[in-house]
Structures are given as structure tokens and as C-alpha cells.
Amino acid sequence: MSTVQAKTTPHAVVTGVTRVFPGAGGRAPVHALGPVDLVLARGEFVSVVGPSGCGKSTLLEILAGLQPPSQGTLVFEDRPVCGQVPDGVGVVFQENAAFPWLTVRENIAFGLRRAGVDGAEVARRVEHALGLMGLADFARSYPAQLSGGMRQRVCIARTLVMQPRLVLLDEPFGALDQQTRLLMGDELLRLWRETGATVLLITHALDEAALLSDRVAVMSARPGRFLDMVETGWPADRDSRLVEDPRLGAISARLWSRLREESLKAMSTGEAAR
Amino acid sequence: MKRSTRIRLWVIAGLVGGLEVLCRTEVIGRFTMIPPSEMILGLVRIVRQGDMNADIVATLGNVAVALVSAIVVGFLVGALLFVLPRVRRVIDPLLATYYAIPIFVFYPLLIVLLGLNRFPQIAIGFMLAVVAMIVNTLNGFDRVPQSLLKTARVYRMGRVRTTFLVILPCAMLYIFTGLKLAVAYSFIGVIAAEFILSGEGLGYEISFAYNNFENATMYPLIVLVIGLSALINMVLYAWEKKYLQRQTER
Ligand SMILES: Nc1ncnc2c1ncn2[C@@H]1O[C@H](COP(=O)(O)OP(=O)(O)OP(=O)(O)O)[C@@H](O)[C@H]1O
Numbered sequence: 001m002s003t004v005q006a007k008t009t010p011h012a013v014v015t016g017v018t019r020v021f022p023g024a025g026g027r028a029p030v031h032a033l034g035p036v037d038l039v040l041a042r043g044e045f046v047s048v049v050g051p052s053g054c055g056k057s058t059l060l061e062i063l064a065g066l067q068p069p070s071q072g073t074l075v076f077e078d079r080p081v082c083g084q085v086p087d088g089v090g091v092v093f094q095e096n097a098a099f100p101w102l103t104v105r106e107n108i109a110f111g112l113r114r115a116g117v118d119g120a121e122v123a124r125r126v127e128h129a130l131g132l133m134g135l136a137d138f139a140r141s142y143p144a145q146l147s148g149g150m151r152q153r154v155c156i157a158r159t160l161v162m163q164p165r166l167v168l169l170d171e172p173f174g175a176l177d178q179q180t181r182l183l184m185g186d187e188l189l190r191l192w193r194e195t196g197a198t199v200l201l202i203t204h205a206l207d208e209a210a211l212l213s214d215r216v217a218v219m220s221a222r223p224g225r226f227l228d229m230v231e232t233g234w235p236a237d238r239d240s241r242l243v244e245d246p247r248l249g250a251i252s253a254r255l256w257s258r259l260r261e262e263s264l265k266a267m268s269t270g271e272a273a274r
Numbered sequence: 275m276k277r278s279t280r281i282r283l284w285v286i287a288g289l290v291g292g293l294e295v296l297c298r299t300e301v302i303g304r305f306t307m308i309p310p311s312e313m314i315l316g317l318v319r320i321v322r323q324g325d326m327n328a329d330i331v332a333t334l335g336n337v338a339v340a341l342v343s344a345i346v347v348g349f350l351v352g353a354l355l356f357v358l359p360r361v362r363r364v365i366d367p368l369l370a371t372y373y374a375i376p377i378f379v380f381y382p383l384l385i386v387l388l389g390l391n392r393f394p395q396i397a398i399g400f401m402l403a404v405v406a407m408i409v410n411t412l413n414g415f416d417r418v419p420q421s422l423l424k425t426a427r428v429y430r431m432g433r434v435r436t437t438f439l440v441i442l443p444c445a446m447l448y449i450f451t452g453l454k455l456a457v458a459y460s461f462i463g464v465i466a467a468e469f470i471l472s473g474e475g476l477g478y479e480i481s482f483a484y485n486n487f488e489n490a491t492m493y494p495l496i497v498l499v500i501g502l503s504a505l506i507n508m509v510l511y512a513w514e515k516k517y518l519q520r521q522t523e524r
């Protein structure tokens with residue numbers, strides 16, 4: 001277990017969090033996560049990498065208030081999180097979560113309408129997001145008519161229009177090809193700079209984590225704990241042109257050296273095969 | 275028009291035309307079947323004269339009552355079973371094997387219980403339709419993905435809003451399948467029950483005409499029943515295409 005100190009004001013604080021899924025139907029309980037400690041500083045961009053099934057999504061859902069931790073506490077903006085998603089948190093899920101019965105535009109507007117934002121403002125923000133995400137031509141399409149990557153962009157767009165102060169993304173670019181990933185990464189960085197939001201990104205792409213983040217947390221095989229926290233030292237105005245930077249390779253290499261053994265462990269317990 | 279649609283229409287037209295020729299040339303005798311053109315003319319006559327209007331109204335009324343009650347009850351029972359998983363575990367095998375039972379064996383019992391009036395027919399239509407509605411409602415609720423429910427929680431929506439704005443629209447696709455089946459089943463149930471024993475309705479009139487060798491009445495009525503169910507199915511199909519298909523098409 002490694003404790004991570006934030007550089008500036010804490011925004012979200014995870015202390016001693018574990019998650020054990022009770023064994024249903026005679027099966028043994030699953031110790032999925034922790035204990036982990038993590039401090040996300042306000043405005044920071046942190047990525048989490050770890051072998052398959054190590055509890056990354058579980059950590060994200062606990063952070064979002066969607067799952068209770070079995071032990072430990074969680075504080076967001078100086079208030080404890082329990083049983084409800086706090087205001088100001090946005091989540092992009094690993095699975096496709098666009099509403100299939102709504103058009104792209106309606107999907108993006110959905111959360112704003114629920115939050116009671118007035119019509120003109122909804123329209124303004126939705127148009128902006130459509131343009132930003134390259135979805136303008138598909139505003140009247142339904143999610144089933146889009147490619148997997150575009151559907152994921154809808155989910156990112158509808159999260160961002162809510163202007164969350166903490167953005168949690170669970171492998172949002174998993175369905176995208178490498179080129180689109182890089183461009184979407186740039187887009188995400190730009191939005192991050194513009195909004196000053198705190199970002200937690202879960203990814204399985206080490207180079208992506210190394211390129212986008214201020215810090216990268218490396219998790220062990222299940223039950224996931226933090227093995228290492230790598231500071232990248234990039235400037236805030238970074239973008240995908242960093243792929244040429246030799247330091248990027250060095251960071252990715254360090255992440256991989258930490259993860260190699262853990263990934264093998266996960267493989268041998270069959271996690272990766274799931 | 276799509277190529278396959280065009281071919282299908284030609285096939286149907288060919289079959290009807292062939293039948294017309296066979297009837298006209300007396301290969302098929304008049305006591306067996308009247309030519310399709312006469313069926314249509316007979317239908318026009320029946321509708322013009324209006325002597326069957328009471329029967330048409332009776333049948334459609336019974337179907338409507340059976341259908342609406344099956345939809346309402348089926349949906350409510352499905353929703354209830356969904357929120358009561360223990361009860362559901364007990365009931366599930368019964369639902370799964372329900373259509374193995376020929377419901378019509380209960381018709382005499384229903385007549386004894388309810389009397390010789392429209393209610394046994396409605397009950398048969400209802401009984402045939404309601405389980406399709408229950409099963410498909412349950413299926414619809416089962417298929418609401420966890421990720422959509424989590425999304426609702428991220429939007430900080432309460433239970434009621436989640437139910438009406440996420441769960442129901444999402445389940446609608448499957449519930450609609452139940453609805454289409456319920457329409458077909460309630461039609462079959464009511465008309466077949468009228469056939470077996472009844473004093474009015476299209477099923478009754480068809481069987482009456484049959485017993486009296488009145489082919490000139492029987493065939494137009496059969497065409498009427500086919501036409502009615504085709505019409506209703508077309509409306510449902512169009513609605514489905516307009517509102518539901520776009521959710522799943524690739
Ligand atoms: N509801 C649940 N009940 C029981 N076990 C669960 C549940 N949810 C997750 N798990 C288990 O907890 C572990 C961690 O799951 P989680 O989804 O957090 O992993 P992950 O790191 O996100 O994996 P991936 O990289 O495949 O997305 C897995 O072994 C999984 O089987």
C-alpha cells in the first residue's frame with residue numbers, strides 16, 4: 001500500500017478503502033479492492049493503470065458514490081460521500097451507457113434537463129458539445145446507428161455538458177482506434193485545461209496514461225492496491241505531440257516494469273481471460 | 275418499394291389469381307369455395323347491408339376488453355413480479371409452461387361460472403393474452419442495463435424519475451413484443467370461443483354459415499377477419515418501425 005500526497009488543495013480523498021463483494025449462492029466472497037489511499041488535488045489529472053480485474057472500475061464507482069466501500073472513507077469537497085453521487089461528479093462508464101431510445105442530441109441534453117437548466121442554456125451547451133465532439137452531423141441519429149467509438153463520444157459529451165468538477169472516466173477510449181484515441185486525448189486535455197476540473201482516468205493503455213496525466217497510479221493484481229505513483233512532470237499545455245518525446249517512452253517503460261509481474265499474476269488466476 | 279416486398283405481393287396476387295381461376299373453372303366446386311372476387315363482393319354487400327354490424331361490434335368490443343385488460347393486468351403483474359423476486363421464483367415455471375396448456379379446455383368451465391354471455395369469450399381472450407404480456411414485461415425490465423441505471427444515479431434522479439424516464443422507455447422495446455402477441459392472442463381467443471359456443475360475434479356467424487352451407491356468407495366473413503387482423507398488425511408494425519426499430523438497427 002502506498003500513500004500518495006497531493007501537491008495542492010485536496011479535492012477528493014480516499015482513505016483506507018477496501019471492497020469485498022459478499023459471496024452469493026455459496027461462493028467465496030471476492031476481495032476486489034484495497035486497502036487504497038488516494039488524494040486527488042483540485043484540477044489534477046490522474047490516471048490509474050492496472051491488470052484486468054484488479055478493481056479499477058470498482059474504485060471508480062466507489063469514488064463516484066455508486067458503490068459503498070466495505071471499509072474506509074471517502075471525502076469529496078470536504079464532505080463525506082455516502083450512498084449518493086455527490087453534485088459535481090461526472091462519470092463516463094466502461095460499458096456503453098447511451099440511452100438507446102434518445103437521439104444523440106437528446107442524450108446529451110438529458111442530464112441538463114434533469115438538473116433543471118433552462119432551455120436556452122441547454123441548447124447552447126448541447127450545440128457546443130456536439131461540435132466539440134464531432135457529432136454535429138449525427139445529432140438526430142440514435143446510438144444504435146453510430147459506431148462504438150462515436151457512441152462513447154456521446155457519453156463523454158453528455159458528461160462534460162454537465163460541467164462536473166470531478167470527472168471520472170472508465171476506459172473511455174477503449175473502443176477507439178489509436179489515431180482517434182490520440183485526438184480524443186488532446187480534446188480531453190483541452191477541456192481539462194479550460195474547465196479546471198479534476199480528472200481521474202482509468203485506462204489500459206500505458207502510453208495514454210503516461211501522455212495525458214500529471215500522475216499515474218499503478219495498481220496491483222486483485223485485490224488492487226497502489227504499487228507506485230509516477231509523476232510525469234509534463235506542462236499543463238501538453239498534447240499528443242509528446243509522442244516524439246523520449247521521456248514518454250521512459251515513463252511508459254517504468255509503468256510496464258511495475259505492471260509486468262502483476263499482469264502475469266492476473267493472467268495466471270484467469271482474470272485476464274474474463 | 276423493396277424488391278422482396280414486390281415479389282411477395284406478386285406471389286400473393288398469383289395465389290389469389292390462381293384460386294380465382296380454379297374456382298371459375300369449377301375445378302374447385304362452389305360448395306367447397308366461392309371465387310375470391312365473389313368473397314370481396316360478398317364482403318362489400320355484407321358491410322353495405324349492415325346485417326353483421328352487431329356481430330362485428332360485439333367481436334371487436336370483446337377483443338378490446340380482453341386486450342386492454344390483458345395489457346393492464348399483464349403489465350402490472352409483470353412489474354410486481356419484477357420487484358418481488360422471491361414470488362417470481364415460485365411463479366416462473368408456471369409462466370414458462372403456460373402455453374403448453376390448451377386454454378380452451380377451460381371454456382365449458384367458464385360458461386358454467388360466468389354464464390352463456392360475452393364474458394367467457396372475453397376471459398378466454400384475456401387468458402391467452404395476459405401471460406405473453408407478463409413474460410415480456412419481465413423480460414423488458416430484466417434487460418435494462420446496469421450502466422443505464424448507474425447513469426440515472428449519476429444524474430441524481432430519484433426512483434420515480436428513474437422508473438419513468440429510464441426503466442420504462444428502455445423496457446418498452448420488449449413490452450411492445452408482448453403487446454403485439456397480446457393483440458394476436460386476444461383475437462384468436464375471442465373468435466375461437468365464439469366459434470365453439472356463442473350467440474353472436476364474427477366467429478359465431480362464420481360457424482353458423484358453415485353449418486348451413488352458406489358459402490356466400492362464410493367466405494366473406496373469413497376475409498373480414500383476416501383483413502381486420504392484418505390491418506391491426508400493420509398499424510402496430512408501422513408504429514414499431516417508426517418508434518422502436520431505430521433503437522436497435524445497425
Ligand atoms: N458485483 C460484483 N459481485 C462480485 N464480484 C464483483 C462484482 N463486481 C466486480 N466484481 C469482481 O471484482 C473484481 C474487480 O472488478 P472490476 O470491474 O473493478 O475490475 P477492473 O479492474 O475494472 O477490470 P477491467 O480491467 O476488466 O475493467 C473482479 O474480480 C470482479 O470479478
Ligand SMILES: [Mg+2]
Binds near residue numbers: 057
Ligand atoms: Mg473495469
